[in-house]
Every structure is written in C-alpha cells, then in structure tokens.
Amino acid sequence: MSALEIARKKISFDVNKLSHFIWEGEERFKRFMAFQKLCSSDPLLRNNPKDIGIGRAETYELYAKKMKKLLEVADLRDIKEFATLIYPEALVSSLNYEMFMPTIMNLGTDEQVKLFYEPASRWEILGCYSQTELAHGSDINRIETTATYDKQTKSFIINTPSLKATKWWGSDMGITATHVVTQAQLYIDGKRCGVQNFVVQIRDVKTHQTLPGILVGDIGAKFGYNAKDNGYLRFDNVRIPKVNMLSKYVNVSDDGQFTKTGDDKVWHATMQLMRQHFLDSVWKCLGIGLTIVIRYSLQRKQFKDSLGQEIPIFDYQLQQHKLIPLIAEMYGCMLGSKKVFAMAHDNVARIKQKNDFSKMMEVHVVLSASKAYYTWNCFFALEKVRQCAGGHGYSYYSGIPPLITEMSPCVVAEGDNTVLSLSVGKVLLMYLNKAMQSGKAPNTTCDYLEDIFNYLTELKQPLVSKECTRDLNKVLAALRYNVAFNVANAGQKLQTLMGDKGLTFKESTDKHLGILLQEIAHTQSNYWTYRTFLEEVNTLTDPNIKTALTQLCLLYGLNKILEQQGQLFEYGVLSGPQFVWIRETRDELISNLKDNALGLVEAIAYDDNSVRSAIGDSQGNPYEKLYHWGQGPQSIK
Template identity: 35%
Template sequence: MAGTVNPDLRKERESSSFDPDKITNFLYGGPEIVKRKRELESLALNDPDYDHEDLNFMSNEQQYETQLKKGILMTKKVQKLNLTDAMDILFYRSAVSSDATAFGLHVSMFMPTLHGQATQEQKDKWLKLAENYVILGTYAQTEMGHGTFLRGLETTATYDPQTQEFVINTPTITAYKWWPGQLGKTTNYCVLMAQLYIHGKSHGPHPFMVQIRSLQDHKPLPGVTIGDIGPKFGYNSVDNGFLAFNNVRIPRENMLMKYSKVEPDGTYVKPPSTKLAYGTMVLIRANIVLNSGRALAKAVTIATRYSCVRRQSEMKPGQPEPQVLDYVTQQYKLFPYLAAAYAFWLTGQTMMSVYMTSSSQISKGDISVLPELHALSAGLKALSSWVANVGMEECRLACGGHGYSHASGLPRHYANMTPGATYEGENTVMMLQTARYLMKSYNQSLQGEKLAGSVAYLSGVQPVPAAGRTRNMLDLGALCDAFRHRAARLVHEAAMQLRNERQAGKDQPDAWNAASVDLVKAAMAHSQYFVVKNFAERLTDSRLDSSISAVLTRLCQLHALHGLVTNSGDFLEDGYLTGADIRQARRHINALMAKLRPDAVALVDAFDFPDGILNSILGRYDGNVYQHLLEWAKASPLNKTDVHQSYHKYLKPFLEANRAKL
C-alpha cells in the first residue's frame, strides 16, 4: 500500500476521527488475529508462483484451468506451511484467489458432511483420504427439477438385502443432479442426497458416499453420466456439473449412518430428529450471512473510495468539480449499505458462534436447539443475501459508467454473490421456513410455554404507546424496541390471517399459501429485528474506546433508521410511531450521513481488504484510478496487435468489396 496516494484519498484519511486499525481489530477479533491475517495475505499475494492472472480476459475453460492449477498449488502450499487452523487457511485461501477456488465444495461441504453425518468407522475410512486430497468430493443435492424442496428429490437409493447394497438410479430427466460445484470435471466422489427405499417404502432423503470417477484415469464409472452444465451468470471458473445414475450399486456401509441406519436385513433405524441430516446446510447458511457482509463490504469499499477520487459536475458555478461523495444523494446510496455491511458482518460472527455452541450441544445428544437454529439461519441467510444483492448493484450504479467495466471489480463480485439468494435454500422458501417456526412459537406463547431466546419477545405484543408521546429516535434502545414491536405485531397478524383462512374453510396447506405474503413479511421483520438488536448489543463491548464506539454507534443508528424509514408503513399502521417520528428519523439520517462523511474512507479501510483481494481498479487503496484503468484496458487480448487477424479474415474483404462497387 506504499507509494504515491491520490491527494483526495490522502486528505480523507487524514481527516478521519478514529484509527481504522482499531475497528479492524474489532471486526476480526483482536490485533493478534489481524497481524496473522495480514502475514498470511502478504505471503499469498506476494508469492510469484501464483501468477495472479486477470480472469476477466479468459474464456470459461481457461478460467477453470487457471483456478484448478492455482488450487492444487495452494493446497500443496497450505500443507507445506503446516496451516491447520481453519481461520489461517481461510485468510490464506482468500488471498490466493478472491474468486471461487478449485476445491471449494470439497472443503466447505464434502468434508464437513463427513464430519457431521458419518459414523466413526466411516470417518476412519474416508476422512483421511479426503483431508489428504487422495479423493476429491462435492455435495450432490440439487436436481434439475428440485432444489430447496428436499423431500421432492427424485434420485433413488433402493436397498437390496440380498447383496446388502444400495442401487442408485436417476428415474427421470428432472432427477439429474444439477449445479454441484466441482462436479463437472474435478471430483471423483460425492455425498449424494437420494430418496431411501426399503422394501418399496420411501424413508425420505439420506446422504450416501458415492464414487463417481475412476481413481486411475478419472473416467466416469460404469452407469455414471456426468459433465459440466455450461456458462453461468457468475463463478465461471467453477465446473458446476450434472450427474445421473443407471443401476449403480454401492455397499450398505456407504450410507452415512451417524443418525439414520439401515441394518443388513433392511431394518430402518430412524434418526432422533429428521433435521439432524441438514447440519451441513445450517453451517453453510451461517457462512452465507458472514459472506454477504464481506461481499457488501467489498462493494462499498470500491464505491466509497472511487466516489472520493471521482470529481463530477459543478455544485457551485465557477468552483472546482466536487468529489462525488460530497453529493448527499451519493451518500444516501452508499452509507446505508456501509452500515448494512457492518451489521451483517457482526451478525455473521454471531451466527457462527451460535452454530458452534449448538453443534456442541447436538453432539452431546441435545437436539432441542435445532428448530431455533434452523429458523434463525434460514431467515438471516435470506435477509443478508437479498440486501447484499441489492446493495452491490447500487454500489455499481453509484460508480457511473466505470462501474460497468470489469476493471471496477463490481460486475464479478456482484455476479458471484447473486447465487446466494438461491443456493442452500431459495430465499422466499427460507423465509417461509422461518415463518413456520414463528407460527409454532407464537402458538406456544398463547399456551404460556417458555420460548427460545431469539423468539422470547413473542410472549406479548407491547401495547401501542399513547398518542403524542415524544421519543428520541436516535436512542438505540428505542430503535430496538420499535423493531421488536413491529416483528411481534407482524407475527401476530400473520397468525390471525392464517386462522381466518382456516375459519373460511381452507385446509392447512391452502391457508398457508393464502397467508404466505404476510408470513414472509413477518419472518423478514423478525430477521431484521435480530440484526438491529445484535448490532446494538455488540457496541456494548467494553474494549471499544470512545472514538470507535461513537462512529460505530452512528452506523448502527443509520442502519436502524434507514430500515425504519424504508418500512415506515409497518411502524405507522398501528400507531406505534407517528408521522412526526418518521420525519424526525429522516432528519436524523441526513445528520448522521453528514457526520459519517469525514469518516467514510476510514470506515471502508477498516474492512482491511488488500488490493489483491479487492481486485478493483476503482477501489485501489492508493486511489490512482485513471492511469491503471488505461493500463488494464491495454492488457486486453484484443490489443495484442494493432490490427486484429479478423480484419484480414472478414473486415478487409468486406470493405474492399464495398469500395469496388463505387
């Protein structure tokens, strides 16, 4: 980050009210972790072996090959460096490639599923092979015709007690496994989710360990049809694949049997809870919340820095063009998403902490935490990925024309983030799963039962304050109260809507469908309340000094107030807030943006993304945008020669023929 820094950016950093390193320490968990993070990132980014080529100038096939080569090299180096801590590996991997890595699903889903769903004997058989990359795996769940609805999966695993084998089949074209990352060309094993059939009876989807390619020549095994699904909106360095089976037999021991079991004679042993099989999904969803915060943070970093470097139009006749970030409309585009990035970053950390604690309880046989964990991870996954998608696109638009170029980094970051709204559970369905838990909890509260922590507030809808009551709309306690009241009221109203539909003669499924818009709204309000409350609670950390506490409090206030104003109808409907409260909230947003303006660059610097991870000309730390934009453009393969070969092939004959006609 040394060298000449753009004077506008230098001035921004000099005028900041706090030391960004202090917030960096807060975001990552302390100075020692940050020091370690920077060491590992520097090690990766400055390693000449990696050839950090620009993927934007490559075909899909070239991108795949480049990332595979890089992934293998990275895996060897991780082993050579003896990196065993999960955080260390994450820091190093993200610096080697900010795009998807070659063995992403192997590490993030295949091995965690073996850890979570396999018996000790099965772990002894496969985990060491997986950890040492003797076998490479992916997680094959989604099908061409079914994704989020797991019970609808069509791939079958039929038990044959005569041979003590499962026979795997793809009965229809819609049963083809579709989308698993690294399936197309890379992996030789998969954890396969398939409908378990015993003696003609279905027992629902279960995980199976299935070899799909030869370990000698990598060819598909007999009965296995496999390939790549082709170019996508993003992640084009990843070989997402399709997979089908025709009477492929696997031993009985290949069903992952930590919870469910099939005895040699075909006796089925039920799991203590059907949700235990989805432990990997909960972990992935918790990760998506954290990744949504990080992805949004990258986009805001790029747009904020560029908005300080870019000068545009005249605000006052005859005066120099102002920095784009001086326009309040630009601040209103970016600062709420800056606040949201912090909110989801902190929420993601909380979710991972909750997951670890819950996993510990589950491993001891206590599965009582599963329903709450499932509902919380589903709602927060949906909310965070939705907001990140919208926010990243807003950041791209805020960069004007240059935001459209891959040089900005924004199209690639955005395209790689958009699947988050669909994978590991389509967002509307996720919100409805959260709503199902909310309805159950609400009904329990009516029976006087004690509710789990995240839904304890449903035990009573607070009475609406008396008309005319004045409140301080900057008070975080009052803002949390408002979001809690809104969530409780919307859950109550969704429950009443559901009851009314039943009383009108509809059966439960039809009543649920009729009330689904209200149910999604209630789940959204519940998730937003959790995020606002979590942000406010994290600010009570005694290790935060006054300068850090002050600026983070402004961000928390902005996040809450922006959510309140955006959804003002929800707060006004029952008179909990008044028109005067909303007007006051709007004025506070303007005042907060003015206070945050001098700290904006320092706040994005605190995310601590080195240029090699940010991969953006517009978001460079030194702010030297224009000269590097030109250098980047000159590197385009079309500029290797002054005259492209297609001129001689197509254009020259066309022009000469036209001239001959004159």
C-alpha cells in the first residue's frame, strides 16, 4: 500500500460526506465533480503540464480557446461557480460575468439592462470594468477622467485629461473587451456632479477594431494572471449617448438637471454581493495548496529515526504545527465567507422587501474585515505551504507558484486590505460612540461592544483552568474580550486626540490611530470568524465529522489567542500559566487531528487535473511526475 493509501485508511470520518457539507449539498457537489470531469476529459480543456510556463501571448491564446470551448460545452452557472481555480492563469473574459453584467444589473435601468446586460449574457458583447487610473486606485473620488454633458446632442463626452488619468489595470480590457463600464467625474454646465458610471464601447463588435478616439492596449508583464489582458485605456473626447450613463440611482434630464433617483445605499448593498466570487476563491486556493503539501509531506522522507527508518516529514512536530493550523484557517475562511454572503444577500432582501437598512453597516464591517484578513491569512498561509514543500515548492510543477501569483493581488485589489481594515475600525469607533451615548450596545454581531461597558470593572478571566481551554465558549469569550478591549482602547485614545489635543477625527485616524484601527479589524475578524465556525459546527449531525471539525474549530480559536498573546496579557484577559494550558491543549488537538489532515483537505475534492501538481497528485509518485514534467517544452535544450 502506498503512503497515501495508508493515510486514507486512518481517516476517522466519511470524506465524501464532508465534501457534501463543503459544497453545500450532494447535488451541487455532483455538479462540481461533473464539471471537473468535463474539464479533465477534453483534450483542449484539460490542464497540460506542457503548457506551464509558456509565453504570455500563447497563454492568452490558449486560454481564449479554452474559454470558447467551455462556453460551448458547459453551463455558464457551472463556469461561474467552479472554473476559476481549475485554470491557473485566470480565465479570459470572465469579467464579463464577474463585474460587467452585475454592475449593469445593479446600477442600470431596465432599458440599460436590455441594452447592455442582455447582449453580454449572450456573449454578443464582451464587457469589462475599468475604474482604476494610473494615479488613483483606492481613492476613487479623485479619479480624473471626465464626462461632460452636452445638452445639444444629449450625449456625454468622455475624456482623459492627463497621462496620470489613463485607466489602468482593467482586466480583459487590453485586447478582449468590446465594452467597458468606466467611472468618470460628471460635469454639467461646468459643475461637478460626482463620480458616475458609464458604459463605453471601445471596439467594434464585428471587426474588433478599436473605435475612434479610443487608445487601448495591454499593460505588459505581471507577476501572474498571464491569461488576463489587463489593460490601459485613454479617451480622446469620445461621445456616448445619454443612455450610457447607468441611471438606476442618478439621472440627467435632457436639459441637464442632475438628480438622485433612489437611495444609493441600495447600490452599495448590491455591489457588496460582487465580492462573493472573489472571497469564495481565497479558501479554495489555500485548499488546493494544502492538498498538495499534505500529500507530499506524507510521502517525502528526510532523516532517520533511532531504528534507522526514514521519517516522513509529516511526522515532525514542526511540519504538523506549520500545516494543521492552516487547515483550520482554511475552514475558518470557508465558513466565514459563506456566512458573510448569506448576510449580504439577506441585507439586500430586507432592503428590497421592507426598505430595512438596519443591517447595512454590519454587513460592511463583516465583509470588509473578512476580505482583508481572509486574503492576508490565506496568502501568507500559501507562502508557508510553499516553504513546507522544500526545494520542490519552487518548481512550477509543484503547482504552488501559480497559486501564489493568483493570490498575490487579492490583498490589494477589490479594496486595499489596509484601507478596508481602517474603515472597519472607524465604523466600530462610531458604534462605540453611539453605544456610549445611548447606554446600550447596538443589536449586531458586534455584540462584544457590550463588554465595553464592563471594561476594567467586570472582566472575568475566561480561561482559568486547563479544562476551560477545551471549552469552545470560553475561548469565544476570550476572543470577544480581545476585540472589545481594542475598541475601547482606541476609543479612549481618540478622545484624548480630539479632546485634549484638538485634532480632527481624520487627522487622528490618519496620523495616530492607524495601527489600533487595524488591530480592531483584525481581532473583529478573529472573533466573528471563530463564532461563525462554532455556529456551523453546532449544526453538524454526522458525529465523526462533527468531532473533527470541532477540534479544528477549537484549534482555530486557540491559535488566534496565541497570535494575540501580548495583547491579551496586556489587557489582563489572560495571564501566565493559562498560556501553558492553551499550548498544551493546542498540542493535543494537533495530535488528534494529524491522522485526519489528509481527509480534511481531500474533502475539498479538487481532482488531479485541477490540482495540477507533480508532487501533490492523488496517486502519489511525486518523483516520477516531477522527472517527466520537468523535461517538457520549458526545459531549455
């Protein structure tokens, strides 16, 4: 029996059942597996080790063919839900359904949906999304592209006033897209009416020729995303009809009156949903990485034991302590991501059905913190995964480098993590302020604000015995105190800065509170994710799966406590000997989980074609595969 077969025998639960849980039911799991089958069995759709490392232009061409084929043979729903991680260099033209269509649907009128969404849904036009300019990304309010309304012709003139204002980074824009949703400063009669969204056609739909006044192209070599033609775009006074300004929430009348036509909070609420796709791929990316390295670690041997037998590296305390907590991290991000999008969908439903905006801010807090910390945690986790594979992790055929280049932009794109976490911290300070004024905590998942009222006076150390460190709810209490104390601490500092020193809120946060605000967001994410993990575990019915995931959940919580050891000490939430117990319990958990590690990652169920790793194949034999893959066309002769 191979090392992997032996390890599979030791798994204490039914891996298939866990897969159903992860993929939200048996039916969807079957769909996922069928889609993978489709991708692996078709010669064009299949990932071929020979294609690893080919040039940018060839990669683009190949992936364009794959996408074309996919659209012919697969359901668009399946492509949207499952394809991303299966193809390492990102899919050509995916922005059409990831960003272009949802933006039209969310910000467009019925007429605009008919005009732009529908043809895009039939792939008659190919859309992309281009907001970022060379000189402005995070601060979208300062972009420089202008849209000047011309009453005479009832049209907008889109212009790029300077080199800095060149649109930059737009994915699929370089050579693929025919249409773009772009943002520009709207001017009417010389008056600025804010940043608005415009649909601009940039290429002829039939000939694919660039239209007059448009300068567009690919921005060249990047760290990864080789199948993506990220682009630049300049407008030389390009005229577009009035109907091309997305007008669900704003309107320009024929004679140039600018009005708001609805609550643009609805816009924000629906736009939040667009991050689902993005966040959903983060834990999957780490999942693939862990699948590779755990399989490899069970087979790789290094140094011998006292009996002269070589030791599989997975048997070393350090390798287990590096990898098993990352499995917990991956499950935390998975369950957290699912929950946050359930909340976001519920929020939109409330708004649409009952005009109820009460959950808006809470979703913003949870979603922004999750985006920032899940992408950071999973990114750094993947880097550890690479290191755990030793030298072979540096080979492209390990499958790990493309996962790293895929995850790298996630920490800055779709909202820079730092900027997002600052925003979370600021909202929580506002909550605190409101709570202080009203004398009661807001009715949100940020229930830890309640603790602030007991701050310093009523603190009960939650982990006062070894037994407590095994109590999932006591661990929750410790994490809850952690964020509460951070909020309270920042609140006090803010008072000093604004009160005694007379600074504005903005000066205080920009120059003095950044670190604390980030700590708030960080510990909020830890607390909320652990809470969600725990809630999910409590719903499980299969006893063996429940046991394993409960251990994983506790491990997640204890590791978050250990990462914040200094703070928890300083705040008096925990003290010296308690950390000895916490580490003992953590060690027990890792030791209990080690025989299930393989099952926990294989339950994600990416097949060999998707994992595309010579060292992480489900059948084993890493050296044979490395040897043969390495001699493919990328081997210089």
